Amino acid sequence: MLKTGDYSVTNDMPEARWQEVCGQTRKYWGKLSDDDLARIGGKGARLADALQERYGYTRWHAESQSNRWMREHQADPVAEV
Numbered sequence: 001m002l003k004t005g006d007y008s009v010t011n012d013m014p015e016a017r018w019q020e021v022c023g024q025t026r027k028y029w030g031k032l033s034d035d036d037l038a039r040i041g042g043k044g045a046r047l048a049d050a051l052q053e054r055y056g057y058t059r060w061h062a063e064s065q066s067n068r069w070m071r072e073h074q075a076d077p078v079a080e081v
Contacts, residue, residue, distance in 0.1 A: 011044040011070030018042030021073045028069070031055060044070045 013021075022037050025047075031054040032040075040046040048066040051057050057065065 011067050011074070013042040013070055013074055015042050017074070024073070025069070029054070 018041060026032055026034075026037060029051065032050055036050045036054070040050055044063075044066045047069065048059070048062040051062040051065055052059060055062075
């Protein structure tokens, strides 16, 4: 079983890709402000920090949500066709 601190956020995305998914990110997590999104800048650890702050998630939950989001939104779906 994973404990808080054992689960690391390593899923970052390029800034250009992050800009493309910011709208989706904001829609999914409505409590994230424009300033939060700019500060996150595609960094998984920063997204986890923001989720913890805005939603009160545990560190483990914030990191798992951040990892999932970053992994699912890494690739441009149009480029994969």
